[in-house]
Amino acid sequence: MIPATFDYEVAESTEHALELLGGREDAKLLAGGHSLLPAMKLRLARPSLLVDIGRLRDLSYVRDAGDHIAIGALTRHKDVVEAPLLQEHCPLVPSAAGQVGDPQVRHRGTIGGSLAHGDPASDLPTVMLTLDAEMVIRGPSGERIVPAAQFFSGVFQTALEPTELLVEIRVPKLPSTTGCSYMKMSRRAQDWATVAVATLVERRNGSIGRAAIGLTNMGATPLRATQAEEAIAGGAAIVDAAPLIASGSEPSSDTAASAEFRRHLATVLGRRALEEAAGR
């Protein structure tokens, strides 16, 4: 399978990328190509121009920015997994990035591409929603910052305008008393999640304080399990909060699982992910 014809330009800088992107209505950015090229081969996407941002090395970094860790949008999954700053301050991100696809996918795919693609079965969007991360977006009229809760708007839809570039992702530095876990269930080893759950749990000498719970593939966008979060904030034990995890979600049925099985999986994976994050 070969994609339909298209023009190809290599962006030399972020400004150059924006200029090229704004110059043609159906132009698309090409980062690692591990979502876009498969879609183009199947003719699900047919851009007339690809703007290759894969060589923008200055957008590939993991930096300590004081109160948060800044991740360049072009940082590959592999480099996210291995970043010592993330392992130390925000281990949920490398833990989930290490469960994306397989080594070949992680050698090419980027964190920015993963988030911009807006696939509800993807792992990193859920992680960003759970962490209340921020997306730094650059467009023709300057820079804006969008919280993860407002970034994912539908299946393959995000707050990004077609003329905009995601340049950086800001994730919090978690206190050492916060535990985390990402538990993913898929049908085949390298596959997308049938369901996955991300958790953050505040540990308070023996008991737990607040928790954040994010769900992958339980609706059109990544979701927060707000009812279970509220139950835990109100003092409920993990076993009592877990059955609420799928409340309010609208998972679909497909060849991998029925909606009902997805709801069941979310509660089971969610309980385990809460227990792991709580250090039990």
Added chain:
Amino acid sequence: MRHVALTVNGSRHELELEPRELLVYVLRERLGLTGTTIGCDTSSCGACTVLVGGESVKSCTMLGVQADGLEITTIEGLASNGQLHAVQQAFHEHHALQCGYCTPGMVLAAVSLIEEGKATSESAIREGLEGNLCRCTGYHNIVRAVSAAAAGVS
């Protein structure tokens, strides 16, 4: 058409490529390096795995133009001076191939895994090869071969 310079198995090639030409077709059809096989053509099976800058990549999911200026190693480039690479030798000794269709991709994925220092245990090897499928399902011997090669190399 776009002018591209690739270094494949140590030799430099200057080519005029259509942007839509996938790396796997550039290798097979432009350069005649048919050791790289196409299995699924949908990024799933790993048969087309080559090394780009020393790291495993599915060449059906990369454009030839994206490889401009980069170093590529295919299965044809692994042996040196008539000597099989340690991973090839281990595949031979442990009978790690049946029909052989997945083998070039398996070998290159294993080389990348070992080079990255991640072939540290049987389970790490199994996980590390999750992007490569063997339709003959000879995984046990493949894992044995990679373990042996990793022990020899490190």
